[in-house]
Amino acid sequence: MENTSTPTHCPYCALQCGMTVTPLPQGGAEVSERPDFPVNRGALCGKGRTAAQVLSPAVRLTTPLVRSGGRLVEAGWGEALDLIAERLGRTRQEHGADALGVFGGGGLTNEKAYALGKFARVVLGTSQIDYNGRFCMSSAAAAGTKAFGLDRGLPFPLEDVPRTGCVILVGSNLAETMPPSLRFFTELRENGGTLIVVDPRRTRTAEQADLHLAPRPGTDLALALGLLHLVVAEGRTDEGFVRERTTGWEEARAGAMAHWPEYVERITGVSVPELRQAVRMFCEPESAMVLTARGPEQQAKGTDTVGAWINLCLATGRAGRPLSGYGCLTGQGNGQGGREHGQKADQLPGYRKLDDPAARRHVAGVWGVDPDSLPGPGRSAYELLDALGTDIRALLLMGSNPVVSAPRATHVEERLRSLDFLAVADVVLSETAELADVVLPVTQWAEETGTTTSLEGRVLLRRRAVAPPPGVRSDLFVLHELAGRLGVEKGFPTDAEEVFGELRRASAGGPADYSGITYRRLAEENGVFWPCPETPEVPEVPDPGGRDGPEGLGEPGVPQDPARPAGAAVHPGTPRLFLDRFATADGRARFVAVAHRAAAEEPDGVYPLLLTTGRVVAQYQSGAQTRRVAELNAAAPGPFVELHPRLAARLGAAEGDRLAVVSRRGRAVAPARITTAIRPDTVFMPFHWPGEGRANNLTNPALDPTSRMPEFKSCAVRVEVLGPEE
Numbered sequence: 001m002e003n004t005s006t007p008t009h010c011p012y013c014a015l016q017c018g019m020t021v022t023p024l025p026q027g028g029a030e031v032s033e034r035p036d037f038p039v040n041r042g043a044l045c046g047k048g049r050t051a052a053q054v055l056s057p058a059v060r061l062t063t064p065l066v067r068s069g070g071r072l073v074e075a076g077w078g079e080a081l082d083l084i085a086e087r088l089g090r091t092r093q094e095h096g097a098d099a100l101g102v103f104g105g106g107g108l109t110n111e112k113a114y115a116l117g118k119f120a121r122v123v124l125g126t127s128q129i130d131y132n133g134r135f136c137m138s139s140a141a142a143a144g145t146k147a148f149g150l151d152r153g154l155p156f157p158l159e160d161v162p163r164t165g166c167v168i169l170v171g172s173n174l175a176e177t178m179p180p181s182l183r184f185f186t187e188l189r190e191n192g193g194t195l196i197v198v199d200p201r202r203t204r205t206a207e208q209a210d211l212h213l214a215p216r217p218g219t220d221l222a223l224a225l226g227l228l229h230l231v232v233a234e235g236r237t238d239e240g241f242v243r244e245r246t247t248g249w250e251e252a253r254a255g256a257m258a259h260w261p262e263y264v265e266r267i268t269g270v271s272v273p274e275l276r277q278a279v280r281m282f283c284e285p286e287s288a289m290v291l292t293a294r295g296p297e298q299q300a301k302g303t304d305t306v307g308a309w310i311n312l313c314l315a316t317g318r319a320g321r322p323l324s325g326y327g328c329l330t331g332q333g334n335g336q337g338g339r340e341h342g343q344k345a346d347q348l349p350g351y352r353k354l355d356d357p358a359a360r361r362h363v364a365g366v367w368g369v370d371p372d373s374l375p376g377p378g379r380s381a382y383e384l385l386d387a388l389g390t391d392i393r394a395l396l397l398m399g400s401n402p403v404v405s406a407p408r409a410t411h412v413e414e415r416l417r418s419l420d421f422l423a424v425a426d427v428v429l430s431e432t433a434e435l436a437d438v439v440l441p442v443t444q445w446a447e448e449t450g451t452t453t454s455l456e457g458r459v460l461l462r463r464r465a466v467a468p469p470p471g472v473r474s475d476l477f478v479l480h481e482l483a484g485r486l487g488v489e490k491g492f493p494t495d496a497e498e499v500f501g502e503l504r505r506a507s508a509g510g511p512a513d514y515s516g517i518t519y520r521r522l523a524e525e526n527g528v529f530w531p532c533p534e535t536p537e538v539p540e541v542p543d544p545g546g547r548d549g550p551e552g553l554g555e556p557g558v559p560q561d562p563a564r565p566a567g568a569a570v571h572p573g574t575p576r577l578f579l580d581r582f583a584t585a586d587g588r589a590r591f592v593a594v595a596h597r598a599a600a601e602e603p604d605g606v607y608p609l610l611l612t613t614g615r616v617v618a619q620y621q622s623g624a625q626t627r628r629v630a631e632l633n634a635a636a637p638g639p640f641v642e643l644h645p646r647l648a649a650r651l652g653a654a655e656g657d658r659l660a661v662v663s664r665r666g667r668a669v670a671p672a673r674i675t676t677a678i679r680p681d682t683v684f685m686p687f688h689w690p691g692e693g694r695a696n697n698l699t700n701p702a703l704d705p706t707s708r709m710p711e712f713k714s715c716a717v718r719v720e721v722l723g724p725e726e
């Protein structure tokens with residue numbers, strides 16, 4: 001196997017592009033195109049194309065490290081695992097199970113996320129587990145669940161995008177974050193559809209738009225309400241759809257009618273004619289979509305903001321119908337699967353709720369434990385990090401780098417340093433791993449088999465393509481060994497397919513039902529969309545939202561699994577959700593009554609500007625992997641502060657000058673990049689770097705009351721000019 005090319009998927013973003021990995025005779029591996037995967041059809045961005053470089057022992061961890069005399073020194077696996085088990089056990093004995101924290105990541109495979117959640121609850125007995133996906137998609141997940149009864153980022157495949165009439169893309173710079181996806185939007189426009197981009201910056205994505213709306217950061221909620229106001233005022237409401245397929249319209253309508261266009265223009269800076277044009281473009285075609293990303297979601301009112309965009313879809317009948325709907329463009333590689341299988345503070349596998357007695361009984365049955373032994377919901381990600389060193393004394397962290405990616409990062413770093421004990425399992429020595437007492441070197445994407453779930457809700461098989469370096473073990477091995485040392489001998493297999501088999505049973509009957517999905521099917525079908533329950537019988541009526549789909553959306557018929565008896569059918573998976581009914585108890589979607597409110601922190605005399613943060617094309621998230629790739633570093637060597645020429649003139653700043661951006665939480669220093677692509681009242685910083693340019697020194701950890709997502713996208717700052725670069 002390891003001398004040949006292997007079809008697999010990219011380690012980075014949620015598009016999960018198909019790629020081929022081939023080991024090289026001289027060592028290492030190369031990535032090449034894989035045209036058979038329908039989402040990217042062979043196209044890769046620079047991050048994916050260079051992903052094999054992070055497999056090199058020159059940049060990744062190859063041996064466990066243990067802190068001794070203040071330094072991390074090489075150690076054996078037995079010594080490192082013994083130390084972790086001893087310290088976790090001692091902390092639990094002295095301070096109780098909830099003094100143990102577990103922090104996961106949206107890049108972990110489904111199997112790892114599942115095993116980590118089970119490890120926390122069954123082996124450690126702690127409620128204190130959450131993951132970095134809380135920082136990415138949780139507001140969209142909360143809003144989708146409220147409105148539709150189910151959160152699957154996209155309720156339709158991306159291939160539907162070119163065939164709809166209009167897409168409003170809210171707070172997504174997909175031309176930089178997932179470039180191969182741009183073709184769906186280019187094809188949309190080639191087919192006569194239109195693209196509206198909502199973003200405070202004129203990004204590469206906004207440059208593709210037919211209409212670019214540039215609201216002030218933190219005002220997307222008001223913008224959506226203003227559009228809904230105009231929909232009603234112009235008689236564009238789909239009364240039949242609202243009557244037959246929704247509830248709660250009167251309250252939502254009343255909320256929107258309080259946001260008249262001139263008021264919304266004052267709040268957002270988007271003019272009334274632009275608002276009217278957007279409504280016309282969205283409502284005139286037969287079908288349309290709204291897709292959100294981190295812009296509207298990473299706000300202290302993110303759930304309401306996404307809810308307002310969903311209201312717009314529901315009021316116009318653009319949901320639960322072919323080629324129409326609301327979707328979230330999930331960011332992290334397994335951001336979708338990572339939020340379904342139990343590493344979230346309030347959740348059990350299959351997207352079950354931890355406080356649901358029936359869910360606890362089902363999952364406890366699969367795990368062979370007493371339901372009453374399972375802890376209840378714990379703290380959300382930022383709250384968990386904030387409790388380190390006080391309530392939480394020891395932390396096990398897998399696949400996350402909060403020193404760079406968490407809000408108010410200086411404080412989070414202090415909290416991590418104040419722990420009695422920190423163990424980190426990672427591929428590279430990240431800035432967070434540098435603080436650890438024990439670091440475990442673990443396998444990564446091309447060195448292991450496992451599943452991820454893409455932003456489309458398509459479960460995919462990542463295959464092992466190369467052998468890992470000799471000193472490296474898998475995360476599943478780590479959990480197996482620690483469980484054994486802590487007295488749980490069974491239930492933590494090291495084989496990913498075996499873990500997936502248990503995950504299938506744990507998810508059976510839940511909202512995210514994977515029970516009908518097997519590794520074999522994933523390999524043969526290029527992925528399967530959940531929900532996909534196990535069906536022993538041929539279904540009498542094909543699922544109208546399933547693979548057979550509505551007329552004009554058909555795909556090949558119900559597939560046969562050769563592992564099953566002749567004639568027995570398998571569930572085809574569900575590419576399109578909600579076409580017949582929404583996943584609520586009565587099958588109707590729920591409007592939410594929302595109103596505009598200010599950001600948690602607004603500019604004032606001391607901090608007169610807004611900061612918004614985001615990503616660049618050549619780096620991924622905290623940069624822990626991509627900052628180790630020379631080509632990517634050459635393209636994006638460090639942070640910068642983007643500001644408008646008028647603001648630069650007012651400050652006396654020239655291109656390249658060192659600027660200090662200062663908020664109530666700290667300061668970050670980076671060179672000026674002057675551009676008319678940003679509003680004069682706003683500065684932008686990418687967040688991929690540690691050190692003096694760490695943008696998250698500045699960001700506000702104010703949390704959304706429902707999703708507990710921090711407000712990364714808007715905070716008040718001032719800018720000081722430090723002078724030319726030395």
Ligand code: SF4
Pocket residue numbers: 010011012013014015016017040043044045046047048049177178179180181
């Ligand atoms: S778009 Fe995302 S999944 Fe595709 S190659 Fe780039 S980083 Fe990888």
